[in-house]
Amino acid sequence: MLRKLHGLPSLFMALFLITIATTGAMLSLMPAIHRVHAVVPDKGEVSVAAMAQRIVQHHPNVEKIDRKLSGEVVVYYKTANHQPKADLVNPLTGQSIGPYQPSAFMDWVEDMHRSFLLHDTGRKLAGGVALVMVLICLSGVFLLVRRLGGWKALIKPIKGNGVKRIHSELARFAVLGLLLSSLTGSYMSAMRFGFVKDHTFIPPSFPSSVSGGQPAPVGSLIALKNIDLTSLHELVFPYPGDLQDFYTLTTEQGSGFVDQSTGTLLNFTRLPPMGVFQQWIIRLHTGQGIWWLGLILGASALTVPVLSYTGVLAWWRKRRVKKGDLVNTPSKEADTILLVGTEGQTTWGFAQDLQRQLIRAGRHVHCAQMNQLVEDYPQADTLFILTSTYGNGDAPTTAQQFMNKLTSFKSNASLRFAVLGFGDRQFPNFCQFALDVTTALEQKGLTPLCHTELINRSSAEQFREWGKTVANLTGWPLALSYHPQPTVTQTLALVGREDYGVNGHAATSILRFRAAGTHSLPFFEAGDLLGVMPPQEATARFYSLASSTKDDVLEICVRKQPNGVCSSYLHDLQLGDCIEGFIRHNPEFRPAVGRHPVILIGAGAGIGPLTGFIRQNTQRHPMFLYWGGRNQKVDFLYQPDLTRYLDDQRLTGLQTAFSQGEDQTTEKAYVQDKLLQDQATVRQLLEQGAQILVCGGRGMANGVTQALNDILEPLQTNVDVLKAQGRYLEDVY
Amino acid sequence: MRKYIFLALSLITAFTLSMSAQAREVTFTTHLARYDGSGAYLAIYLADAHGRYRKTIWVAGRNARYYFELPGWARGSRLRPSEYDGMTGASVTSGRTLVVTKNIPDNLINKGYRIVIDSAVENGNSNRADVSTPLTTAGSGKTVMGSVYVLSFRYDLK
16 A cells, blocks of 8 residues: 555656656755855855945846845846846945846746646646655655565665665655755745735835935945844845835844835835745755755755656566566675576476475576576575486586686675476486586585475475475475466367277277368377376376377377276277367477488387387388287287388388286286397497487387396496497387 | 616716726837846836825736835835735736826826836845826827836827
């Protein structure tokens, strides 16, 4: 409420406020400039009579002597040929200093200041603006007190940073001056429009009779001798030749008349206390006669454009934060630093979610690439690093200069850090770079906020849990909810299924989908992933695709898991039923292009993408499949297809192993046993530069790794080496 | 009853006739000179042959605190509001023209009375008799020159 009271009028009135303030600042110089030009005798040094006498000696036909609050004395007179003139005079000598010419420009500035050049309408508007300014000042003071936590804090140094701090510091400096200007300005406007009666001038009643004698020299008039120059405002001379006329005198105390012959003071009317008060109001506003106050008020007024700008900026930022925009605070002002190391886009998604939540929690976040690490973050207390790992534990693209820059990084003592690694557990050196960064930061002397969490395969759940840990440690309410999936799913209809299983219970099914309605499928290849969103589930499950765009069908191989939500959902589908799904490309799991042999190893439903690779092998490169199932009779997925591929030489060799023997005669074996049986061939293929692709459960994959390490031993190499060469790929679940 | 109605009607007729016989409509046109400064305050009034104030015709400028600056008129009228009530309007800025139409009693025309204009400008001069010209049928439609803030003045008897 208070904030709105402060912000909304400021926003709407900003242009008027700036106009009044800048013109006011210009006008504020005038009292000081006038003071420089004025010759000001001390109190008691010169009487009005003495000065007037000197002036009439140097000027013909004097009509009026005007003493400004600055001390300047102006004489209005007529030249020999009746032309009106006004001169600045030296009150000590009565001689002219020069013509009195108020600057036309400053008159324009004054007119702009008090009426925006719009006469009475503008004056009313300016009065309103002054009143609004009072409101803004007062609400601003209360806001500042609230922000600093008490009235006493107003005189202490202001903490914080950026735009808000500039705004607060300036406002604190200027608020008294601005309040004085706006209060007195409002009051003057109220006087002008009659809301407050103007007591600054009470016209004295004209004398009913005067002596009518011959005029005496002005220097001899006793009433004028008794008045000190410093209290004079104005002395109007009698009309020449009119013996019934008189001097009209206005001083600080009031006004009256002086008999031009006898010099008696007639009908002097003293200013009421209210009038004296109102005159002070005007002086305090204009700085007239108080040149130093003028300069202070001017300096205060000059802050208004800056206050308007910073105020609007702060308001704009706050608005953006409310809208959930990612406001990036400059590194020097941020209390929270978020650095991102990534190859692609995925990690940025997580970083932005974290940034948004931190901003909501009131943090000033600076988010940048890890490469953009600067030497120090003066305001920061927390450093977050979100990074993936490239290849064999190396820094990803946006973090390659990080370790180098870290050597010249100056950490402040209170800086805590938290590292979040992103990777895939099936690759060696999982999140190795994140771990290296953690070690490096610890060696730099930074305090860990929490353990380094390693997120596997962009797991939204892991990310959410990590957010909870950080929230508990910091007290910031972080509700992390990033799901690294495209929000756009497509409706897919089941067009075909083949069920494999024991006793009519489908253990594994091959499911084929087409785009529902007239839509077409996006581009995909075998080995890419189909993301399936089961109804009422927030997270997608991924299945490797056995088909490619050419086949015009999405084919997946799904084994029913005992308590699997998604696999049960898919298995229960009838032909024509629809699901929501999307494609996630998986270019890491593809056979290399070229003539080198390819060894495909899989078990169970893992055969899906492998079959897809074989189907695409129309160039007949040597391709060998080792596959393990449970039961030869009921589980042999893709048997007819594989037979056909062997015939047309898309598949060079096929070895199957079944773990449940049909009877005592058939041998029980796993896929790794088949590999060991064929180890001479396998070695030979690997020596020819063969590539291995493994797809299936983790247990099978581990067994395969062991077997291959044994097979590779004579070659003095192992699976890790092959992985590093990109010749050993896994799609393991 | 009928007698009273006749009396009232004849009185009204006589009054109307006497009004039309005793006053004339006069248009006063004042052109201001070009000068630096804000709107000028003007007092247009009638004075007798000795220069003594007789009657206010028009006051341009609404803020009564500046009326004191119109020297001859202020002294003559003694700034009694009854002297100028209903005869005031806006001040006149540099180069503009003020046109005022008033009924002037016949007994003030061709009887030695003068039309006088005092003028004053904030931070400028206060002028007694910026314009001073006799009110006569012969002077009607003739332009006279002002001396300070008034450039020229004329009046037209209808």
